[in-house]
Amino acid sequence: MSDTATFSYSHADLQQLAEDVLRHAQVKGASACEVDVSEGFGQSVTVRCDEVETIEFNRDKGVGITVYAGQRKGYASTSDFSPQALRDTVEAALNIARFTAEDSCAGLADAALLAKTVPELDLYHPWALTVEEAIERARACEQAAFDADPQISNSEGASISTQQAHFISANSLGFMGGYPTSRHYISCSVIAGEQDAMQRDDWYTTHRDARRLDAPGEVGQRAAQRAVARLGGRKVKTGEYPVIFEAPIAAGLLGSLVHAASGGALYRKSSFLLDQLGQRIFPEFVQISEQPHVRCGLGSAAFDNDGVATQARDVVKDGVLAGYFLSVYTARKLGMQTTANAGGSHNLILEPGELDLAGLMQRMGRGLLVTELLGHGINYVTGDYSRGAAGYWIENGQIAYPVEEITIAGNLRTMFAGVQAVGRDVLIRGSKQTGSILLDKMTVAGE
Template structure:
């Protein structure tokens, strides 16, 4: 791939392909149809111990077609954009629909809710980075990690990735929308220590606009500092302690809230937040907003996977759950209205407090700072939470030693209700934005 590489298909071609699918579905007797046409490409380069380890190029395309025959639904997809392949894929989807059970909640979203005008959300910033430049950038990133400390003894590598894509979504209600997007990242993972006393850690930066990525050397330095800081880790006594989730992990708590408040979990009655709309789930000071139209945002979108226009809304105000995350289908299952969240949440932001991480540790006084979580021990029906963890023990508001080989446990309902403070040390790495979060207590299993 050279700096002049571009999409293989013009945006207008994607629109025409979508139009052709809709026409053929209608001609074949589908009562409704929706189609997604996409193309993407990129390159990824990784360097380990100054040697080039991988150079990867990717170029993908696909069409996903959903048809409805009354209340019966069928889906098929293809990566072949030829006219014959499109016709065969439409017919395959219709054939599947004929053999599926009727579902009175199946169907497109309400036509009045479809996105009419798509705002330019500034989501496309191609990075004209040659392979040679990628290698040089990755080497600088990794070398900065080795230079940061003589205790950094090995590397798992530094990686540079640049990705571009564009897509068109359309349906038989007259909706058609789409736009190009980009996403780039720089990462570094290193090992500190010798023989048995070794620890690894990593750091990365990601953005739609490469000019807003963190400096590669800074990424390497932080990865090294984090790995070195973990040397000499030990267990702590089993007990109940206050816990701070470091910002990169705190987004996982927001993710758990989203999962439990999502239509799929709710209509299956597989959520600890069942029937909690309008009820207090967090302390008074917690405010969580969904902001889908942030320019250049990693979670920004003009419409959801159903074609429904997205809008700003508040999820939690004064600690009270104000909204679920619903698609057209899950909303019908619950007898509610879609919240334009088919496909997930968009830029979920918890209002930061006044303190940075050091301030939160000072507020906690004595307890555990968690910087790594292992395993997936979450039961969303009951809210029970148990995961392996590592981090640092804190006394008098200061880190005193690393901690490893422990398990933290609690219940998500109690954890959300037990938020003491939210930090202002926000790391924007995805669709959920939060600073570090201090919880009043969790059970820590150690010695």
């Protein structure tokens, strides 16, 4: 991306657009209104086998408008920022609201809960990367993978992406806030082996600040090492074994916690964690906190999608479920108060232990290290968990051989209760942070 690439609209422009929408909604008789105005742009370059495969540019903008006519709610959006288009969109939302049923839980957040100030979270680090530079880095990333091992026989490509955006959220109670953000990544996916004995794997790095990304060569080497290590995979005998979820996929267990403890699942009574607030669901040593104000954090936010100010809190304290994930609406449905989680969690952090991955394997002794999961076999009503998997069989605390074409199964309730240790090999790739996780047992279906 050239050094001159900038936003088409200033922060003040977005504020003015939001004010215009709120004013017109009031004129047209809306009892309340909230609006989100955003703009973003970026580029992605993919190189495969040293040839440029794709160069993509994106630039988009949008306005989302929610209006209330008493307890009736309507929503409409547009990508046209012209005054007439904004007025038409407000009126479209009002027309929708008139035909919707009344909902006693609909409406804006209480004014006292709305963010009054926006802390400096250091979320915006533009990357002035030209297309030529991006291609060069992608080529270097892929070449590092080929150079890492002669068994790397093919590539699915190396990619460099940079994205920037800014937004304003506002409502008719006087709330208005917004800021710019950035996110960049480097990825590589390669294939090891020949003919029927091929395996693929990948690696990527992502951050808001490009200076804190792993070097392209390191990403390529890591992808190659992982692909080669999977050659010669086989099944294991069906049985119950201890299981380690490697850090890159262990964050999925935190995602399952968020889903099951979210307001939507709870008020619909479709979660195995229903009525579990204040109950022990993990071993006593497990501590999970939400830290929305981490500087430069991938999941950091000053306020949620309702405009409610975020704050640090314990989600699991000494193994006890201390908090749900609630928006204004879902909190009202449950007769509770919002936790500022409209839109999801913000830097959910599982406190690491003292062992690295090698230490976890030594503690496990014999069992399965899972490095890849396939499918989405999770029933959040019952907690039943069953997914295809691949990884490594561990004997005497060491990797014995790669494993493929197996299924792991259990129940999230017993999986959470069966956490034996959390590794210190924390990998930060998103809003959920954890090291590898050792579980006491799962059913492994192989041969």
